[in-house]
Amino acid sequence: MSNSRTSSDKYAYDTAFLEDFATLSAFGATPGGGVERQAATAADGEQRAWLHQWLTDRGFEVRYDGVGNQFGLFTVTPGAPYVLSGSHLDSQPLGGRYDGAYGVLASAHAAHRAVQRWNASDGTPRHNVAVVNWFNEEGSRFKPSMMGSAVFTGKLPAETALTTTDPTGTTVEAALREIGTIGDYAGPEVAAYAEIHIEQGRDLENAGTTIGLVGSTWAARKYQVVVRGEQSHTGSTIMADRRDALFGASLLVVAVRELAEQSTDTPLHTSVSEMTVLPNSPVVVAREVRMHVDLRSPDEALLDAAAKRLAESIPGIEERASVTIEQVQTHGWAVAPFPAAGVELAAQAADDLGLSHRTVMTIAGHDSVNMKDVAPAIMLFVPSVEGVSHNEGEFTQDVETCAGTDLLAEVLHRLMSGALDSSR
């Protein structure tokens, strides 16, 4: 892939950052080169403790709110609001090293550098700065995803989050107490929010661009589906008597995929990736299958039409498999803009650093998608090699992770001066 910067550039390699990223990548490291540190597991607790120490060593005060969001506060002016920057350290099972963790570490380094730069200058920032590691962005162990930022932004009641259970019945609250990162901090007053993340797509790589400036989100719809049949003997039950929930679920998986196959002009991403089969015995026809359906598109009308086609396909599946299907939308988000002033600020900062950039949409959900609704928010991407994500092979080149951190430091410095205050 091409890149506008090379290792001879002055910003190219930040050794301290890369060493810290290597250290961070060792928590929950997997033999395949990825990480497995789902929310509030032991590995998540270890990396949180490490970040806690890192921040404390550099003068940040670390505090936890009631759902395990971890804040590192650097207070220059007591009583002033904070420019908040972060992402999430939790990962998918057999996930990659970059997804989330890169953004948290970049935020810590960038905030530290911004503070040092203000300290070395004659000026005083209008805002303080804080780093955040949001709890459970991934949603693999506890659903829904983006849980910590959803509670912080008032979209999800804290009580609902705390009583959510993982597949073994452990609650979020019990898991957070186990790793000791739950507190009573209400969270900082936020003047502006910034986040940097790997793209998890191919657009930047294909275009040979270093920085993506997220202008808006794709829309997304997520559904919980329950297919109900009846247990019977796989051998002896005559086919006409079967009410096979797994057959019904399989027909639905195929129907979901066909929605995307039928959408040739505008992208539509459709997925079923989680399925629970009951009783899941080799000789018992399944009585129930639970699954999640995920539909995403940059075009809301297309998404509406796809959701309608999916709903229309259900009666035929129910009849063919002699099952009943219940489909409930659990969450979703619209095509929504990030503020233009933030995109402009980041574009100017990138230009000043000599970093190539382009405006992109985000398909994946991020904590910034929640935060943009309560504060001026800037979302930045760096390229993902071959678009690989949620995979141990996830990779972004060092020169690009360092460039992104440089840009984030510049953005935070400008935000601390109040550059987006008129957007509030």
Place this chain on the structure above:
Amino acid sequence: MSNSRTSSDKYAYDTAFLEDFATLSAFGATPGGGVERQAATAADGEQRAWLHQWLTDRGFEVRYDGVGNQFGLFTVTPGAPYVLSGSHLDSQPLGGRYDGAYGVLASAHAAHRAVQRWNASDGTPRHNVAVVNWFNEEGSRFKPSMMGSAVFTGKLPAETALTTTDPTGTTVEAALREIGTIGDYAGPEVAAYAEIHIEQGRDLENAGTTIGLVGSTWAARKYQVVVRGEQSHTGSTIMADRRDALFGASLLVVAVRELAEQSTDTPLHTSVSEMTVLPNSPVVVAREVRMHVDLRSPDEALLDAAAKRLAESIPGIEERASVTIEQVQTHGWAVAPFPAAGVELAAQAADDLGLSHRTVMTIAGHDSVNMKDVAPAIMLFVPSVEGVSHNEGEFTQDVETCAGTDLLAEVLHRLMSGALDSSR
């Protein structure tokens, strides 16, 4: 349903048997009226202890072999071989009360009654009698099914069975030691084998017949299938880049069902009822799905053709879902007869007791399918209401369970006299 016997018949209700069956049905009882006592769980251990005591109280000596098969021996003539009768007490998850357990309890009562009848007569039986509770017939916790009888008949090495693990990694050996029913008994010399079971189909009920005399088995083929794709982000990965193992698996489930739908003249039963999805996260495209495929038919040529059509469908599925599919036949059995002399013996006994009967095939596998290869074997069925099985609603009327036990007592008495010795 109609029945040739009513509650006014002299054999109709055996109160002691029905009370014992109610007691047995309480082990692992579920709120829905079924039982959950998978192999070598605590509930399985409790029912085994109860049966041990029941047999001991009536003069049987209880011994365990190296894979947990539980034998109750009644020795009239030391050194003589045994007529063995039994089935299995283990159940599916949320299984029925009758599947297996009825046959074990009927064997215990029938053997006890046969012994009492010999004791009350002037004659001496040629053979002793023994009751057996085979380990892990169901195969839901530990695979394959019919494990205990497979080891006893030399079809499966004991070491393979003992090192088999359940989904949590517990071995058969560890689980058996936990419930304390493992020993070093080599097992009895078997002169003949008898088993009674619920039909798990509708033929007897539809015909209004009390007793099914199993003349032969359907053929069966069982496959382990692994579908391999690649983990990626369900939101951001473009559809063309996806290697979705769950989509590939779903296409295969539909293809398996279509084999049965295409077979209109001769029955073909096809099933996928167990599926393991990795990593099974709502936002990660599945990298791997493991599943079992089960094909059964009374016509081996049809089964061959279906297996061939299934194999031919795989390349298209691999291409459409960008996955690879590995299919391995794990076990199976041919259409195989039970000895005609045994069917004739049982038919004569049923006639003498005034019980209606007809010759049927068994679709489900039973321990008798293994035993018929090493000893003259008789397999009897009683009706299943609406053919319901592997379901909490499994039901057979009391008058019919009692009739079956009466017939089994008569059959065991005749087998103890050496009635099938010329078939050995």
